Amino acid sequence: MIEITALKKSYDARTIIDGITLSVPKGTVCGVLGPSGSGKSTLLRCVNFLEPYEGGEIRVDGELVGYELDNGRRALKPRREIARMRSECCMVFQQFNLFSHMAALDNVAIALVKVRGLKAPEAREKAEALLAKVGLSNRKDAYPAFLSGGEQQRVAIARALAMQPKVLLLDEVTSALDPERAAEVLDVIATLGREGMTMMMVTHQVHFAREVCRHMVFLDEGRIVEDGGPDMLARPKTQRLRSFLRHLRLA
Amino acid sequence: MDRSISVIQLLPLLLKGFGITLLLAAVAIGLGAVFGTLLGSLYAWGGRVVRAVLFMLVTIVRGVPLVVQVFAVFFMLPAYGIKFSAVSSAGIALTLFASFTIMEIVRGGIEVVPKAQMQAALSLGFSYHEAMRTIVLPQALRSMMPSLVNQGVFMVKATSVVSLFGVTEFMYVSKEQIERTLMGFEIMAFVWIAYTIVCYPLTALGRRFEEHLKGRGQTSLAGAGA
Numbered sequence: 337m338i339e340i341t342a343l344k345k346s347y348d349a350r351t352i353i354d355g356i357t358l359s360v361p362k363g364t365v366c367g368v369l370g371p372s373g374s375g376k377s378t379l380l381r382c383v384n385f386l387e388p389y390e391g392g393e394i395r396v397d398g399e400l401v402g403y404e405l406d407n408g409r410r411a412l413k414p415r416r417e418i419a420r421m422r423s424e425c426c427m428v429f430q431q432f433n434l435f436s437h438m439a440a441l442d443n444v445a446i447a448l449v450k451v452r453g454l455k456a457p458e459a460r461e462k463a464e465a466l467l468a469k470v471g472l473s474n475r476k477d478a479y480p481a482f483l484s485g486g487e488q489q490r491v492a493i494a495r496a497l498a499m500q501p502k503v504l505l506l507d508e509v510t511s512a513l514d515p516e517r518a519a520e521v522l523d524v525i526a527t528l529g530r531e532g533m534t535m536m537m538v539t540h541q542v543h544f545a546r547e548v549c550r551h552m553v554f555l556d557e558g559r560i561v562e563d564g565g566p567d568m569l570a571r572p573k574t575q576r577l578r579s580f581l582r583h584l585r586l587a
Numbered sequence: 588m589d590r591s592i593s594v595i596q597l598l599p600l601l602l603k604g605f606g607i608t609l610l611l612a613a614v615a616i617g618l619g620a621v622f623g624t625l626l627g628s629l630y631a632w633g634g635r636v637v638r639a640v641l642f643m644l645v646t647i648v649r650g651v652p653l654v655v656q657v658f659a660v661f662f663m664l665p666a667y668g669i670k671f672s673a674v675s676s677a678g679i680a681l682t683l684f685a686s687f688t689i690m691e692i693v694r695g696g697i698e699v700v701p702k703a704q705m706q707a708a709l710s711l712g713f714s715y716h717e718a719m720r721t722i723v724l725p726q727a728l729r730s731m732m733p734s735l736v737n738q739g740v741f742m743v744k745a746t747s748v749v750s751l752f753g754v755t756e757f758m759y760v761s762k763e764q765i766e767r768t769l770m771g772f773e774i775m776a777f778v779w780i781a782y783t784i785v786c787y788p789l790t791a792l793g794r795r796f797e798e799h800l801k802g803r804g805q806t807s808l809a810g811a812g813a
Contacts (some may be wrong), residue, residue: 423712433707447711
């Protein structure tokens with residue numbers, strides 16, 4: 337579903353992603369681990385094309401993200417195409433980023449209206465179903481400021497799911513939450529994983545990652561240092577991952 | 588001089604002048620809000636060149652007293668053969684002033700909205716315009732509200748400036764009638780009350796709107812909610 341090949345990305349002279357090749361098959365969950373500044377978030381943002389990239393390619397469902405090839409030369413896709421692809425691989429952010437001037441229900445419904453072109457009543461109906469799915473039917477009229485962090489993040493997940501994306505990109509979605517609130521959100525994600533949603537998930541929740549992720553990669557300085565299955569964290573092969581996990585446990 | 592008449596008899600004349608005042612204020616605020624929002628959005632969206640041009644224009648427009656701007660429209664445009672009626676010229680001058688002042692308010696309001704809001708909208712597949720219109724601008728409005736209300740009240744009062752140019756608005760008509768009837772106190776008291784009756788509800792409306800936002804957990808100050 338997601339094919340990343342020799343991806344390169346830099347800001348000015350600083351290289352953020354230095355040749356990452358990664359494949360996430362349909363219906364699987366890929367966990368992305370790594371220290372701060374290792375390029376994890378940037379990697380996800382490239383897949384959603386919130387960040388352009390200079391080298392290599394990203395394909396979602398076979399389609400090149402952000403660019404089109406014209407006689408072998410790369411050019412930016414038309415804006416409408418970029419927007420359409422974004423709506424097919426939605427992102428959930430660490431800081432939730434709910435639209436603060438809208439109640440929970442409208443947060444989920446608005447993109448259905450503005451991006452998918454649904455009529456408002458139909459969009460609201462779908463949004464209600466999605467809020468029910470994340471266990472927030474009773475909070476649909478609450479504004480984000482009155483929702484707990486865990487509730488906000490579940491609304492954010494419902495908002496992304498509303499687009500019926502081919503891929504869900506989760507960027508440290510529990511890092512801003514206390515363990516109990518995090519558990520609420522992780523439950524939702526685990527359910528989605530069982531239902532066969534293709535996901536790429538940046539996380540520091542090692543235990544959770546082992547349960548949910550079929551495939552895992554460990555990034556450092558913009559490269560994949562180690563990749564493997566769920567048992568990679570139990571038996572790390574590289575010294576770099578071993579020391580990272582040791583610090584994570586101490587923290 | 589005719590001491591036998593009362594303000595009541597002058598009312599039709601005075602109110603007609605007040606009507607022109609309100610018309611001028613409504614035009615300046617209405618068009619100013621439209622142009623100001625467009626220019627402010629343009630500033631937020633634009634590249635370096637667009638910003639430089641807008642910054643220059645704002646500096647020019649805001650760097651001189653309103654009176655000078657009105658003078659300029661009244662005397663500089665006719666020099667190039669562009670002639671308007673006195674009321675139209677006043678409307679143009681006031682709209683120009685309102686547009687650039689509101690542009691600054693809108694620009695500031697947009698800058699206060701966290702960038703992440705725009706990114707969240709884009710990541711869902713919103714176009715930039717749609718995201719600006721449905722996500723960023725409504726949120727910008729909450730920090731803009733106090734300044735916008737101030738600006739609205741200011742524009743109502745500022746229309747009095749054009750009485751200097753023979754525009755028969757409220758102040759001009761009132762001055763005429765004072766000179767004719769010498770009822771300075773009565774007429775000025777009426778003028779005072781009339782301006783207040785219009786400006787006070789504007790302020791109150793602004794407060795109501797802020798209360799409404801507070802009910803949603805939003806305040807007019809920056810940084811509310813994540």
